[in-house]
Amino acid sequence: MTTADADATTSPGPVVVAEAVAVRQGGRELLREVTLDVRRGRVLVLRGPSGAGKSTLLRCLNGLVWPDAGVVRLDGADLRSLPAPAVRRRVALVSQTPVMLPGTVADNLAYGLASPGPDRLTRAAAAAALPSALLDRDAAELSGGERARVAIARALTRDPEVLLLDEPTAALDADAAATITTTVRALADTGLAVVVATHDDTLAAAIADEVATLPTGGRGAG
Amino acid sequence: MSAAALQVATSAAFLVAAAGLAWRLRLHLSRDLLVVGARAAVQLTVVGLLIAAVFAEPPLAVAFIGLMLFAAAWTAGGRLTGVPAPRRRAAVAIGLPALGATGILIAVGAFSPEPRTAIPTAGILIGGAMAATSLTGRRLLEGLTADADAIETRLALGDPIRDALAPTVRQAIHTGLIPAMDQTRNVGLVSLPGTFVGLLLGGASPAEAARLQLTVLLAIVAVELAAAVLTSELVTRSRTGPGDRLLPKG
Structure with a gap:
């Protein structure tokens, strides 16, 4: 970690800010005027019923969706003015149903990296509670819980500043969910900013530093 | 009789x-x-x-080729469901390679510029480009829906949009070229193509017929590849936005 990063870790300023973000699609309002701050070392939990726009908001925060109104800022700069691939490495998103890319777990972790040293992969795997014995396994053969951890580890190999998790414990058994819960909390404690969209009350209670609730129809703010 | x-x-x-x-x-x-x-x-x-x-009447020949292109664009454009201005995009994907190749074949003297030769040559190439455009376009649109999660995963991992779409685009172009590849692979074994048969019936020697058929066949392969690439480019542009984003359908 560089000095600048260490300073940033303890910096009180938000790394990502959503200002009155609204998204419409086909005449339907997916998200209405959501404002929130994402801070380093903190876990922000997004709550709200299905259809409230939690996934859309997460996708706005890393530039996969551009808001129709409002703005998302990364370290003060409008996300739309920054190169998207670089933004998405800094603000990593793990979707609700993680897709395993072809190849082994190690191939997945190294995907898109110019020089993925073994240390980097092992470190990311350890941070996501992924046993190193799994690295040589075909990613297509993994269980749901293993896939969730591979997806988190894959995001971590990019050394992100923000980790966005969409329903990370959905469809997982209690043990796998508990592992994810512990992992997420530990990641935030290392200085990572974490945003988790979830219906899981146990997860929310165990990890949340702050909670933002999006009511149905997308209206709301954190 | x-x-x-x-x-x-x-x-x-x-x-x-x-x-x-x-x-x-x-x-x-x-x-x-x-x-x-x-x-x-x-x-x-x-x-x-x-x-x-x-x-x-040579001017009528130009109009006739235009009519063939219009009909081909109308048919192939009908396959590009949900893409804005589909028939205009299909006309570009079909017309540029097919008419370009016809022009080259005439310019280098491989075929005579007379309507009797130019019209069938343009017709064969327009037909091939139409098939490649229809197949590539339809497969790509299906792929963009079926592969949406994988594409978004690659984007989320920091891939530029072109890299994230590459496997889907590659698959669509492969599909678009299947008829041309099969036809070229099996020519003379499974079927005798129209140019060859027509020339033989018209009194040409088998060697002459084979030479001209080969010229047409290899031009078709190039034209269909160009049409498939253009189609994937035009469809991709309609479904992606600035900031390396995949746009929602419609």
Whole structure:
């Protein structure tokens, strides 16, 4: 970690800010005027019923969706003015149903990296509670819980500043969910900013530093 | 009986025999067979007369090729569901390579610029480009939906949009080229293509027929690849936005 990063870790300023973000699609309002701050070392939990726009908001925060109104800022700069691939490495998103890319777990972790040293992969795997014995396994053969951890580890190999998790414990058994819960909390404690969209009350209670609730129809703010 | 009358009489006898067999087997097809047979006779007679006029007047030949392109773009554009201005995009994907290749073949002297040669050459290439455009476009649109999660995963991992779409685009272009590849691979083994048969029937030597057929066949492969690449480019542009984003459908 560089000095600048260490300073940033303890910096009180938000790394990502959503200002009155609204998204419409086909005449339907997916998200209405959501404002929130994402801070380093903190876990922000997004709550709200299905259809409230939690996934859309997460996708706005890393530039996969551009808001129709409002703005998302990364370290003060409008996300739309920054190169998207670089933004998405800094603000990593793990979707609700993680897709395993072809190849082994190690191939997945190294995907898109110019020089993925073994240390980097092992470190990311350890941070996501992924046993190193799994690295040589075909990613297509993994269980749901293993896939969730591979997806988190894959995001971590990019050394992100923000980790966005969409329903990370959905469809997982209690043990796998508990592992994810512990992992997420530990990641935030290392200085990572974490945003988790979830219906899981146990997860929310165990990890949340702050909670933002999006009511149905997308209206709301954190 | 003249040769022409004999040809017509023989083909009519085949049609009547088919209708008779269908009637005997109670397939309820006799009437349809007679109708499509008569319809084909009328259509070919009209096209024959039209082509005769077009062959005599070069400006009409240009209009005729334009009509072929319009019909091909109309058909292939109909496959590009949900893409804005689909027929205009199809016209570009078909017209640029097909007319470009026709122009090159005429310019280098491989084919004569006379309507009698230019129209069939353009027709074959437009037809090939139309098939590649339809297949590539349809497969790509299906792929963008089916692969949406994988594409978004790659984007989320920091891939530029072109890299994230590459596997889906590659698969669509492969699919678009299947007919041209199969035709080229099996030429002379499974079927004798139209140019070859036409030249032989017209009195050309087998060597001459094979040479011209090869010219057309290899031009078709290049034209279809160009049409498939252009189609994937035009469809991709309609479904991606600035900031390396995949746009929602419609």
